[in-house]
Amino acid sequence: MESELVMSNAQMEKAFAAWPQVEPAIHVPRTEREYRQLVTLLDRLVDEVGEQENHPLASLMDVLGVLIEKYEDDHVAELA
Secondary structure (H helix, E strand, C coil), X not given: CHHHXXXXXXXXXXXXXXXXXXXXXXXXXXXXXXXXXXXXHHXXXXXXXXXXXXXXXXXXXXXXXXXXXXXXXXXXXXXX
């Protein structure tokens, strides 16, 4: 069962090759501009994926949500 969760060497090589093209859009936001870009990307994904939990891009929405939430936790003042 655990072997199913581990990427094969071939899968890793494909991921490594694709990363330079993906990284400009999917990374930890460090500025307000990068944060806004991630929010825009997430909005586009929500339009594409909707409520389809088994959609191939659904997990990407999860990842972007975590990155956005982390930025907000660190940089957005809470309303008191």
